[in-house]
Amino acid sequence: MSSTSASLTNSCAQCGRLENDDTGKDRGDAASIGSDNGENSSTFRICCIGAGYVGGPTCAIIASKCPHIIVTVVDISSERIAAWNSDSLPLFEPGLEAIVKKIRNHNLFFSTDTKKAIQEADLIFISVNTPTKSYGFGNGRAPDLRYVEEAARHIAETATTSKIVVEKSTVPVKAAESIKTILKTNKQRGVSYQVLSNPEFLAEGSAIHDLLAPDRVLIGGDDSVEGSLAVKKLSWVYEHWVPKEKILTTNTWSSELSKLAANAFLAQRISSINTISAVCEATGANVAEVAKAIGLDSRIGPKFLNASIGFGGSCFQKDVYNLIYLAESLYLEPVAEYWLQVIKINDWQRQRFAQTIVQNLFGSVSGKKLAIYGFAFKNNTADTRESSSICVCGYLLAEGASLSIYDPKVTSERIFLDLSEQTGKTEKDLHAHVTIANDAYDAAKDAHAIVICTEWDEFKANYELIYSTMKKPSFIFDGRLVLDHDLLISIGYNAGVNDDQENSSDENDNEQEYRTLTDSEEE
Numbered sequence: 001m002s003s004t005s006a007s008l009t010n011s012c013a014q015c016g017r018l019e020n021d022d023t024g025k026d027r028g029d030a031a032s033i034g035s036d037n038g039e040n041s042s043t044f045r046i047c048c049i050g051a052g053y054v055g056g057p058t059c060a061i062i063a064s065k066c067p068h069i070i071v072t073v074v075d076i077s078s079e080r081i082a083a084w085n086s087d088s089l090p091l092f093e094p095g096l097e098a099i100v101k102k103i104r105n106h107n108l109f110f111s112t113d114t115k116k117a118i119q120e121a122d123l124i125f126i127s128v129n130t131p132t133k134s135y136g137f138g139n140g141r142a143p144d145l146r147y148v149e150e151a152a153r154h155i156a157e158t159a160t161t162s163k164i165v166v167e168k169s170t171v172p173v174k175a176a177e178s179i180k181t182i183l184k185t186n187k188q189r190g191v192s193y194q195v196l197s198n199p200e201f202l203a204e205g206s207a208i209h210d211l212l213a214p215d216r217v218l219i220g221g222d223d224s225v226e227g228s229l230a231v232k233k234l235s236w237v238y239e240h241w242v243p244k245e246k247i248l249t250t251n252t253w254s255s256e257l258s259k260l261a262a263n264a265f266l267a268q269r270i271s272s273i274n275t276i277s278a279v280c281e282a283t284g285a286n287v288a289e290v291a292k293a294i295g296l297d298s299r300i301g302p303k304f305l306n307a308s309i310g311f312g313g314s315c316f317q318k319d320v321y322n323l324i325y326l327a328e329s330l331y332l333e334p335v336a337e338y339w340l341q342v343i344k345i346n347d348w349q350r351q352r353f354a355q356t357i358v359q360n361l362f363g364s365v366s367g368k369k370l371a372i373y374g375f376a377f378k379n380n381t382a383d384t385r386e387s388s389s390i391c392v393c394g395y396l397l398a399e400g401a402s403l404s405i406y407d408p409k410v411t412s413e414r415i416f417l418d419l420s421e422q423t424g425k426t427e428k429d430l431h432a433h434v435t436i437a438n439d440a441y442d443a444a445k446d447a448h449a450i451v452i453c454t455e456w457d458e459f460k461a462n463y464e465l466i467y468s469t470m471k472k473p474s475f476i477f478d479g480r481l482v483l484d485h486d487l488l489i490s491i492g493y494n495a496g497v498n499d500d501q502e503n504s505s506d507e508n509d510n511e512q513e514y515r516t517l518t519d520s521e522e523e
Contacts, residue, residue, distance in 0.1 A: 199259035205380030220255025312377030366400030374454020
């Protein structure tokens with residue numbers, strides 16, 4: 001153990017003991033966390049349950065910045081773990097592959113042996129999926145915590161020494177209380193637990209940057225000597241690379257709610273500017289100019305003020321629904337209704353974009369080939385969860401369009417699976433109307449229009465060459481504003497505006513209605 005670690009452990013040991021049971025038995029000495037981990041008592045060990053978008057990158061950074069800490073990421077999916085141990089990681093994140101390959105099998109390990117990792121660990125992250133429930137009470141609103149409960153029960157059944165258990169998954173307020181109850185009532189003799197909340201604030205596509213230089217690290221724990229001890233231990237891990245002033249400690253409930261509130265506020269800003277974009281369309285105002293004007297107000301700021309075809313990803317919609325369900329459970333109906341409007345505006349914006357495409361293509365897309373550029377919910381990721389592209393494709397398929405889809409990272413299997421779920425059609429039926437292109441040029445050949453749904457850099461292509469291969473008139477609907485619209489119009493494209501608007505400089509600015517999200521879309 002490093003001198004820093006030893007000093008902290010010794011000082012923590014003097015502070016008090018870990019949580020006791022009601023009888024005062026089975027007390028766990030504070031010094032035991034961080035030292036009594038089995039075979040090697042001098043090495044601090046971290047286990048992360050869940051090898052997904054949060055667990056994998058987070059533990060890779062911890063291991064890279066803390067070479068004396070052994071970090072093991074476990075998952076019940078042997079296929080996922082095999083991918084983490086291969087040359088083809090199970091997820092794409094800029095910078096992640098190089099870090100993993102450098103430290104893998106040194107102090108970063110990926111395994112399906114959850115029992116061994118839990119037994120040896122001093123600190124355990126729970127980083128499992130918490131999807132929105134699709135059944136029973138809270139259907140479509142409440143988070144499904146079955147995987148969190150399974151993880152907690154597995155820890156209690158397996159652990160033979162005291163542990164710090166950390167919620168990394170996004171959970172509702174007071175989930176830590178449930179975890180603590182499960183651990184306490186199922187623990188083995190002599191084992192004690194402290195449960196912390198440490199929500200992630202990383203954004204897919206920039207996760208490594210966000211982990212290396214976070215705006216803040218939030219840690220919530222019990223307001224007790226034992227809770228403070230556990231918070232200090234987790235803070236010590238982050239202090240290897242995060243300035244102390246950026247590590248914020250709160251009570252557990254505040255930490256849990258802060259994560260939901262942060263994502264809800266970001267989603268709200270996107271929906272808010274999208275409502276303004278609709279007003280701009282109707283009045284001839286320029287949404288980009290309006291966004292710049294209000295963003296210069298220091299009380300508002302410029303981030304997340306770019307109109308678009310809507311937010312996506314695994315967190316924004318899920319967390320807003322989580323907040324809605326919490327408000328409903330507390331009988332705060334006006335609060336629930338307020339946040340529900342954020343979701344409704346997002347859905348409306350996607351539908352409005354699809355309607356714009358149909359209207360501009362002379363009222364019908366039936367039998368027409370449309371090139372779809374991008375299927376992931378944002379650039380620099382292969383994640384398609386809640387992607388706006390899926391919704392737009394669903395609307396266009398319902399109108400009878402033939403789609404040629406290209407995304408540089410999303411697999412064809414994933415595309416057909418998502419579209420099947422969206423439309424209710426079988427993959428066989430979809431093949432009659434959907435093809436997967438090899439690149440942007442292939443997708444646009446003989447197409448009536450290009451529809452940009454994801455802001456990949458490679459979509460800044462040779463549009464003069466692409467224009468020569470398309471049906472005429474050729475349309476572009478830029479849902480992320482990654483292109484130079486003046487250049488496109490000079491080439492001959494109709495950039496998604498009516499013919500009678502092209503001669504009006506004011507109304508021609510309406511092309512900028514659907515702007516790219518230059519800020520991270522998902523946290």
